[in-house]
Amino acid sequence: MTAELIDGKLFAATLRTKIAEFAATFEQSAGRKAGLAVVLVGDDPASHVYVASKAKQTVACGMSSFEHRLAEGTDQEALMALVDQLNADPMVDGILVQLPLPKHLDEQAVVERIDPNKDVDGLTPTSTGRLALGLPGLVPCTPLGSLMLLKDRLGSLSGLDAVVIGRSILVGKPMAQLLLAESCTVTIAHSRTRDLPDVVKRADIVVAAVGRPEMVKGSWIKPGAVVIDVGINRLPPAEGAAKGRLVGDVDFAEACGVAAAVTPVPGGVGPMTIAVLLRNALVAAHRNAGVALADGAL
Numbered sequence: 598m599t600a601e602l603i604d605g606k607l608f609a610a611t612l613r614t615k616i617a618e619f620a621a622t623f624e625q626s627a628g629r630k631a632g633l634a635v636v637l638v639g640d641d642p643a644s645h646v647y648v649a650s651k652a653k654q655t656v657a658c659g660m661s662s663f664e665h666r667l668a669e670g671t672d673q674e675a676l677m678a679l680v681d682q683l684n685a686d687p688m689v690d691g692i693l694v695q696l697p698l699p700k701h702l703d704e705q706a707v708v709e710r711i712d713p714n715k716d717v718d719g720l721t722p723t724s725t726g727r728l729a730l731g732l733p734g735l736v737p738c739t740p741l742g743s744l745m746l747l748k749d750r751l752g753s754l755s756g757l758d759a760v761v762i763g764r765s766i767l768v769g770k771p772m773a774q775l776l777l778a779e780s781c782t783v784t785i786a787h788s789r790t791r792d793l794p795d796v797v798k799r800a801d802i803v804v805a806a807v808g809r810p811e812m813v814k815g816s817w818i819k820p821g822a823v824v825i826d827v828g829i830n831r832l833p834p835a836e837g838a839a840k841g842r843l844v845g846d847v848d849f850a851e852a853c854g855v856a857a858a859v860t861p862v863p864g865g866v867g868p869m870t871i872a873v874l875l876r877n878a879l880v881a882a883h884r885n886a887g888v889a890l891a892d893g894a895l
């Protein structure tokens with residue numbers, strides 16, 4: 598079998614086109630653009646590239662982008678004050694504080710300070726709690742993007758066995774909640790799970806989010822399963838090369854021989870994350886401005 602490739606790049610581009618249409622309608626109704634603020638603390642080059650890409654796509658979709666790049670040495674008080682300022686700013690509908698923060702900062706306290714109505718990352722206790730309760734709210738971008746790809750490929754997920762590998766608050770836990778809400782039978786596997794290959798082998802849906810290059814082998818995958826690879830890992834450079842190859846948490850070549858469909862890395866889940874961030878910001882904007890948006894429109 599040769600697996601179908603799930604083209605996240607194309608899906609994300611289609612989603613952005615729809616977002617741009619709804620952003621234009623929002624602007625007409627609200628008399629202002631929807632706005633997304635991104636806060637980045639420190640000098641991590643990859644994060645700077647990522648934040649620049651977010652800003653560019655936000656503007657390209659007809660929304661306002663507010664970028665706050667703070668020095669590595671920024672203290673807790675200054676960061677909390679910035680969050681307060683963004684919470685109070687009527688032009689800002691969504692606030693994303695890029696994680697991880699430098700070690701000296703209390704990440705949880707910063708996240709908890711974000712107004713849940715502007716929590717486009719879905720990480721505040723309010724958003725997390727609403728997701729667990731099955732109430733509408735803002736959901737973390739990467740798992741929501743992964744779910745969109747799954748539903749596009751499979752239609753109904755009801756009754757399917759899903760294994761999520763990884764239990765992070767950004768991906769694994771919310772992914773499991775989303776799959777449960779779709780009536781999957783969900784297993785969350787992690788570093789202490791026994792017989793991981795056997796656990797994975799039962800699954801119709803595998804979501805790998807552990808950050809270990811090519812850990813999931815083809816022999817672990819049930820023939821015909823759909824595999825979502827959330828990992829983005831850079832391998833050490835080959836001799837003479839400046840940079841190593843990007844690979845996911847799944848051995849892609851092996852998975853292609855067993856699965857029905859697989860997301861590639863890059864070009865799978867990655868492009869979905871920013872598109873869903875824009876979607877979340879626009880959904881928040883409608884709510885914050887009291888402009889109606891049909892359920893499931895975005």
Ligand code: GUN
Binds near residue numbers: 693695696697738870
């Ligand atoms: N760092 C890597 N991914 C993410 C994300 O989705 N949200 C935030 N805030 N930080 C990240």
